[in-house]
Every structure is written in C-alpha cells, then in structure tokens.
C-alpha cells in the first residue's frame with residue numbers, strides 16, 4: 012500500500028550511493044549510511060503545534076509551539092560533541108552485558124548496517140549489532156501533541172536472545188532560556204508522577220502551569236527512572252549510564268535536580284523473532300480549573316490524557332497515524348510535481364525544497380541546530396518571504412500568518428522586526444526601523460492573492476500593533492506599507508535605510524565601538540542620510556504588485572499613483588543608484604557610495620543588482636544586462652554568488668556588522684544563498700535560461716551531494732550560507748534549514764525558470780529553461796483545477812505558444828476554466 016503511495020514516476024531506478032548516504036527519491040527519503048556525518052544531518056518532526064528536531068543519530072529535542080517557552084526535552088547547544096542529547100534508545104544483551112545504541116549515539120559502538128532514513132515528517136534510525144537488529148521510527152501524528160517512537164527489535168541469532176531495551180529522554184523545565192541558566196532555582200523545582208508505568212513530568216504544575224509532559228511505553232510492568240543522576244550514575248554521561256551497564260533501572264522518583272523519563276523493557280526473543288515496543292512522548296494541557304484529580308489534591312488530572320496515551324501505544328494505531336502522515340505529505344507535495352531532464356531539480360522541487368519551505372514556515376528562524384529557539388521570534392521580513400514557498404501547500408495557514416503579521420504592523424506603516432509566536436505580539440526588544448520590512452507584506456499578500464484568488468482577505472479588519480480599536484482593512488495596511496517609504500526618502504530621493512534593509516548587517520546608522528553591543532538595535536545616528544538602492548528596487552517591485560492589486564479592485568486612480576511612484580523611483584534608481592556598470596548598493600551616513608567602483612572594498616553587491624533586475628529596472632536600456640554581467644564577472648563563483656567584492660578586510664565603524672565578519676563569511680562576501688535566486692530571476696527576465704539554471708545548480712544541495720566532505724551540511728536542504736572565495740573554507744556550508752533560501756530558490760526555479768507562475772489572472776506559463784532541455788512536464792493543482800502541463804522545445808528561444816485542451820490560446824496565461832472542468836491539458840511549444 013505504502014509502496015503505491017510512494018511511487019514517483021520520474022525517479023524510478025535512480026539511486027546513486029555517496030560517501031555518507033544517498034537519496035531514495037521513490038520513498039522521498041534521504042538515507043544516511045555513515046553515522047559520523049560531517050555535521051549533524053537533521054530532520055523535523057511535526058507540522059502543526061508539536062515539533063521536534065532529530066539528527067541522524069537521534070539527537071535533538073521537542074517543544075510545543077514555542078521553542079523557548081514550551082521546551083519539552085532538554086538540549087545543550089554548544090555541546091561537545093556538537094550533537095549530544097536526544098531521544099536515546101539502548102539495547103543490552105542480558106547474557107553478555109554488552110550494550111549499544113542502535114542510533115550509534117550516545118554509545119558510539121561499532122554497528123552493522125547503520126541507516127538513518129529522514130523522510131517527510133519522520134525519521135527511522137537503525138542498525139544491527141550482536142545479531143540483534145533494531146530500528147526506531149520517530150514521528151508526530153497529525154493533530155496530536157505527541158511523538159511516537161516505534162522500536163522494532165529482531166533476533167537474527169540462531170539462539171534465543173535475552174535483551175533489555177531502554178528508552179530515555181531528559182525533560183526541560185519548560186523555559187529553555189531559564190532552564191539553561193537559573194540553576195539555583197531549577198535544581199529544586201523538578202517534579203514527576205509515575206502512574207500505570209507512565210512517567211509524567213509536572214515541574215511547576217502545582218503553581219502557575221496547566222501543562223505537563225509524559226513519556227509512556229507500550230509494555231506494562233517495566234522498570235523506570237525519572238531522576239537523571241540515578242539513571243546515569245555519578246560522573247557518567249549518556250554514553251555509559253550505570254543502569255544500562257548494570258542492566259536494571261532503579262524506579263527513581265525525581266525531586267528537584269533533573270527529571271528524565273527512562274523505561275526498561277525486557278525482551279526474550281526466539282531466533283528470527285521480531286517484537287515492537289511503542290514509546291510516546293507528549294504534551295498535554297488541562298483547563299485551569301481542572302488541573303487536579305481529586306480536585307483538592309496535587310495529583311495531575313489524567314482523565315483526558317489517558318485515552319490519548321492508550322491510543323498511540325497501540326502499534327496498529329501508530330501505524331495508522333503514520334499512514335495518515337504519508338497521505339498528508341503526499342497531497343501537499345502533489346500540488347506541484349515536475350519531471351525535467353535534471354534529477355537534482357526534480358528531487359528538490361518535488362520533495363526536499365518544498366518540504367524545507369514548510370519547515371521554514373513552521374519554524375521561521377527559531378529552532379534548528381544553529382538557531383537555539385531562545386533567540387528569535389518570527390521575522391516580519393522572513394515570514395512574508397517564506398509565503399512565496401509554501402502558500403500553494405497551505406493557503407489557509409498562509410492567510411492566518413498574513414493576518415498575524417499585519418496585526419503587528421505599526422500605524423506608521425513600519426513594522427516590528429519580529430513577533431513572538433506564542434503571544435503573536437511585536438517584539439519590543441528588537442523594535443522596528445528596518446526600512447524594507449513593510450514592503451514584504453505587499454509581496455506576501457500578493458503571492459497569496461495570486462495563488463488563491465481570495466480577494467476577501469483585503470477586507471479583513473486588522474489592527475495596528477495589536478491595539479483593539481485600531482483595525483483597518485488589510486488593504487489599508489498595504490497602502491501604509493507603501494507610503495512608509497514615500498515619507499522616508501533621503502537626499503537622492505532613494506529610500507532611507509533605517510537600521511538595515513534585507514542585509515541585517517549593513518548598519519549604516521549604528522557606529523558601534525562597544526564590544527557586545529547589538530548591531531541590530533543600536534542606532535547612534537539620526538538616519539536622515541543613509542539610503543538603500545536595494546529598498547528602491549523592492550519599492551518598485553512592491554509598488555507594481557500593489558498597483559496590480561488596486562486595478563483589480565477597480566481603484567484606477569490609486570493604481571495609477573502607485574505606478575507613477577514606482578516609475579519615479581525607477582528613474583531615481585537608474586540615475587542616483589547607478590554606478591556606471593552596475594547598481595550601487597547604498598549611500599552611507601556621509602552621503603558616500605557603497606558598492607561602487609570608487610570604494611576600496613565592497614565595490615559591487617549582489618542585493619541591489621539582484622532586486623533591481625528582478626523588479627525589471629533597466630531591462631530596456633541595457634542596464635540590467637550590464638549589472639548582471641558584472642555580477643557574473645565579479646561575484647559569481649563555482650560555489651554560488653557571493654554578497655560583495657572585494658570582501659571587507661577591516662572593521663568599518665560606518666558600515667556595521669557586515670564588516671565584523673571575517674572575509675568570506677556570512678554577509679561579508681559569503682555566498683548568501685537566499686539572494687542568489689534574485690540573480691537567477693533577473694537572468695530569466697533577460698531571457699538567459701542557461702545562466703539562470705547554472706546559478707541554480709551551483710547551490711542546489713542535491714547537486715552538491717558529491718562534495719559533502721567540503722559542503723558538510725545536509726545534501727537535501729539549503730543552508731543559509733556557503734563560505735565565499737575569501738574564506739579559507741571556500742565551499743563549506745553553514746546554518747542549514749531555516750533560511751529564506753528555501754522559499755526563494757523554490758520560487759525562482761518553479762515560477763521563473765520552469766515558468767509555471769501564479770498571477771492575479773490565472774496560471775501563467777513562461778519557461779526560461781536551458782537550451783539543451785528538450786522540455787519538461789509538470790502537474791500543478793491550482794485553484795482547484797489540475798493542470799497537466801507539457802513543454803516541448805522546438806527552437807532555442809523563450810517564445811511560447813500554448814494550447815489548452817487542444818485549443819490554441821492567446822498569450823501565456825491559461826484562463827481558469829469556466830465550465831467546471833477540473834483538469835486541463837496544457838501544451839506549450841517553445842521556439
């Protein structure tokens with residue numbers, strides 16, 4: 012049954028083994044076959060409210076909604092080794108006393124046939140040792156606040172085997188920040204209950220919390236531990252727990268110190284026999300007035316949680332939940348599937364890039380192995396851009412996200428830079444003043460309208476700064492976003508940059524000379540001079556999107572106004588924003604140029620050249636072509652396009668954080684993968700399919716799999732950054748998973764290179780593909796209709812002639828069927 016679901020036409024028979032593992036496209040999995048990957052190669056569990064991060068050696072942690080405030084299991088960042096602490100299973104041969112972990116960590120014993128299969132919302136890790144095969148499947152069922160670990164153990168010996176299996180988790184005392192710092196209090200507060208073999212973690216439940224965690228096991232009557240030190244023993248770590256070594260948990264009850272959950276199940280296995288044990292780790296809330304049972308006691312009321320636990324401890328229910336999860340991902344990914352001549356494009360678009368887009372939507376930039384979950388909330392800029400990558404898969408959730416974001420917008424049209432997911436309130440610590448922020452709301456809303464055609468969203472009353480009584484239609488928010496820049500223009504008529512624009516590290520009003528001061532929030536200048544050419548490009552782009560929205564609503568005068576302002580800004584950009592061969596990046600607080608031939612370092616930048624050309628600026632007069640040729644000459648490397656050149660070798664107080672990074676890293680001339688697609692899109696606007704696709708392939712993680720020793724991050728997801736040519740580690744990726752790279756690359760390849768583009772009027776088909784491609788096919792479910800698309804190349808250009816159900820149409824926008832057809836066949840001939 013599953014095999015049928017999994018069948019992906021385009022990948023049959025493709026399986027290339029690499030050093031650390033390989034793609035299994037048929038099952039939509041990446042299979043890791045060597046546990047000591049260069050970095051932890053991780054996956055996400057959960058896609059609604061309960062989430063987990065899991066590495067290829069079972070490391071990681073879980074949380075409910077907010078990685079800081081509702082952390083369920085503990086994780087030590089900055090650990091040695093880096094990935095340590097997780098959902099650890101141990102097996103012990105009760106005859107010989109040998110013990111090991113089927114996931115390699117934490118014992119790091121030699122294993123046979125180690126595999127970690129990261130799939131869509133699940134991970135299976137297993138191996139064989141001492142003739143015992145064991146696999147654990149970890150996943151979060153849909154619509155539940157819990158995770159299931161299904162441990163399957165098989166005896167491959169010719170004799171009976173007496174095995175103890177142990178499963179363990181270290182609880183976090185909820186607030187991950189406090190948990191990692193406030194020991195004088197926290198060593199006293201830990202509390203648990205154990206009832207019917209289920210371990211309940213209830214620290215602070217007696218006072219102000221109405222939530223608790225639990226760790227349950229399908230085998231009754233086993234032994235347990237809840238006090239970490241009893242489980243591990245003095246001076247021991249997770250690699251060698253004294254209880255696992257001795258073969259007996261101690262039934263300890265935690266009072267203070269560090270509560271854990273550990274279960275022991277004894278298995279007596281005949282030769283060839285397989286047994287399955289199910290563990291459930293979960294989170295549960297009770298109504299505040301029904302916390303205790305009996306009411307006057309201090310005992311957790313377990314009435315509503317017990318049925319949930321009982322249900323998922325049943326292996327049949329667990330399997331059924333897993334099947335539902337499969338169906339869920341199958342339907343999400345089924346919304347867009349493509350078959351091109353390039354395997355890396357196919358697997359990223361059809362599987363991993365789309366999957367990563369859902370992860371960036373869910374997590375924003377909060378919780379990964381590089382984002383600690385305690386630092387950042389949801390970014391206004393980031394979350395709006397993430398929409399570009401996931402709106403087709405989760406339009407209802409996109410709508411909700413848009414309203415949440417817009418509700419944090421300030422009445423000035425400006426925006427809090429971040430908001431907290433649990434409270435949905437703007438984050439005062441960071442505040443606002445990043446002058447690009449408001450425009451991303453226009454970009455996000457426009458993407459939503461193009462996908463759904465749901466115009467009603469524009470009429471939703473949305474508050475400013477969450478203040479009751481301040482509600483205005485969402486459309487008004489967009490207008491204020493646009494006007495925000497009009498009232499913040501600098502000496503050249505370009506937009507003032509404020510604290511920073513897209514490049515958080517170009518802090519032109521900061522002038523910081525104090526160690527440890529935040530570049531993001533320190534502003535020592537008034538900010539009336541420094542201007543951003545990037546924001547100019549974004550303004551033109553967003554302005555035209557807003558004009559299209561206005562004219563759709565029949566607001567002709569307004570549309571004309573936006574177009575006029577955009578045209579005016581375009582002119583200013585082509586004039587004051589032009590350096591002769593490429594677009595300038597900015598003007599600093601002294602009115603000096605940034606990103607100009609005249610500069611000693613940082614002569615040319617990617618962002619302004621990318622966004623201006625993407626916005627269509629300079630397409631007619633050759634400036635866009637000139638800018639992109641300069642990018643190719645000065646910024647493009649074999650590992651992607653770097654942010655700027657030459658890299659800053661000194662700290663320039665007037666530039667801010669950008670020059671704080673050593674050359675070649677991050678914003679200082681690293682390959683910031685997020686912005687590479689802007690150049691790709693710019694190239695498609697010039698009709699350069701080969702160049703666009705070449706850039707796409709340079710940073711495509713799957714295409715880089717063969718150089719995993721150098722790249723080091725996961726070959727199935729994008730990383731934020733690849734070290735640039737000025738860095739000693741040129742080509743090494745960092746900060747995988749949570750990056751705007753996911754959405755932008757997805758958007759660039761799908762909507763601009765393959766050219767299957769959403770528009771306000773319907774699905775547009777405008778491929779700009781490599782000349783060597785004979786064509787491609789795709790299936791797109793759009794506004795309830797399935798479009799079966801095939802593109803055939805007959806000539807070398809990008810001219811397209813379309814037929815829809817055999818009938819030729821004018822132009823390249825497929826009109827939505829008016830006769831109730833649910834499937835249309837679109838054929839395109841490129842000449």
Ligand code: BGC
Pocket residue numbers: 515516531668677678
């Ligand atoms: C990083 C940026 C990031 C910012 C967020 C900086 O240190 O270099 O990439 O956006 O922090 O606050």
Ligand code: NOJ
Pocket residue numbers: 376390392393512513514515516678
């Ligand atoms: C990461 C941030 O999340 C994003 O908002 C920003 O644009 C880039 N860094 C570049 O600084």
